[in-house]
Amino acid sequence: MEEQQRNERNKYSIIVPTYNERLNIALLVYLIFKHLKKNVIPLSALFRNVDFEIIIVDDGSPDGTQEVVKQLQQVYGEDHILLRARPKKLGLGTAYSHGLRHASGNFVVIMDADLSHHPKYLPSFIKKQMETGASIVTGTRYVSGGGVHGWNLMRKLTSRGANVLAQTLLWPGVSDLTGSFRLYRKSVLEEVISSCVSKGYVFQMEMIVRASRKGYHIEEVPITFVDRVYGSSKLGGSEIVEYLKGLAYLLVTT
Ligand SMILES: Nc1nc2c(ncn2[C@@H]2O[C@H](COP(=O)(O)OP(=O)(O)O[C@H]3O[C@H](CO)[C@@H](O)[C@H](O)[C@@H]3O)[C@@H](O)[C@H]2O)c(=O)[nH]1
Numbered sequence: 001m002e003e004q005q006r007n008e009r010n011k012y013s014i015i016v017p018t019y020n021e022r023l024n025i026a027l028l029v030y031l032i033f034k035h036l037k038k039n040v041i042p043l044s045a046l047f048r049n050v051d052f053e054i055i056i057v058d059d060g061s062p063d064g065t066q067e068v069v070k071q072l073q074q075v076y077g078e079d080h081i082l083l084r085a086r087p088k089k090l091g092l093g094t095a096y097s098h099g100l101r102h103a104s105g106n107f108v109v110i111m112d113a114d115l116s117h118h119p120k121y122l123p124s125f126i127k128k129q130m131e132t133g134a135s136i137v138t139g140t141r142y143v144s145g146g147g148v149h150g151w152n153l154m155r156k157l158t159s160r161g162a163n164v165l166a167q168t169l170l171w172p173g174v175s176d177l178t179g180s181f182r183l184y185r186k187s188v189l190e191e192v193i194s195s196c197v198s199k200g201y202v203f204q205m206e207m208i209v210r211a212s213r214k215g216y217h218i219e220e221v222p223i224t225f226v227d228r229v230y231g232s233s234k235l236g237g238s239e240i241v242e243y244l245k246g247l248a249y250l251l252v253t254t
């Protein structure tokens, strides 16, 4: 297995959904390059073949995110930065599937644009996958070594409560169900995504619960989620209602 993985030419398609992330996207791209470029990855033979592309799925952001992305394409190259825009805000879940359709890697990483998911964790995700052969590596805030920084008490309680509720009802064997910083084997993501019905934030939970029910090997990496400095969260009350509906749906369908 290890020998096969060393010889495999892995390519990581990093899907980044954006809505009004003009102030964050350049730093995110810079940090992804900093942490994934071959010469800064630890000198392990496992990392010899790292190759990647960043797929930005922007939903017609009125703040000019796409103009910044086009500038980044000039700097980093259009083979490394792909812009796959949609005309209007169509939700997080469908943004991932849209990005996936354009992914050329055999692995897919999903992460937020606002630096809450720090690219410094990417090598740990890749290393964990290579060492274990897992189909999915998920970032988790809710184990030793992980955490949340910068959220107010209400947001912390909402996230923790959502996780505890889902853990109690669904028993998925994953500690952070609502987090969205994850690495997937692309074939697995394609298969699981086709059975997902959620369009919004609850999509993350549906994906991981369905993957766990299908028996896929899932590993975890502790991450600290740091709340954004620029811009604002798009998670509103309607997403919480959608979450509860999604939870009920998963309860009866999985
Ligand atoms: N294309 C697109 N992107 C979107 C949309 N809605 C949000 N995004 C993008 O999705 C990412 C996450 O959105 P935020 O609004 O920053 O989410 P959050 O409140 O910080 O929530 C985070 O934590 C939750 C768990 O506690 C996660 O469920 C969620 O995915 C995210 O990681 C950002 O890059 C944002 O621009 C949309 O409709 N379309």
Ligand SMILES: [Mg+2]
Pocket (backbone or CB within 6 Å): 112, 114, 116, 228, 233
């Ligand atoms: Mg955020």
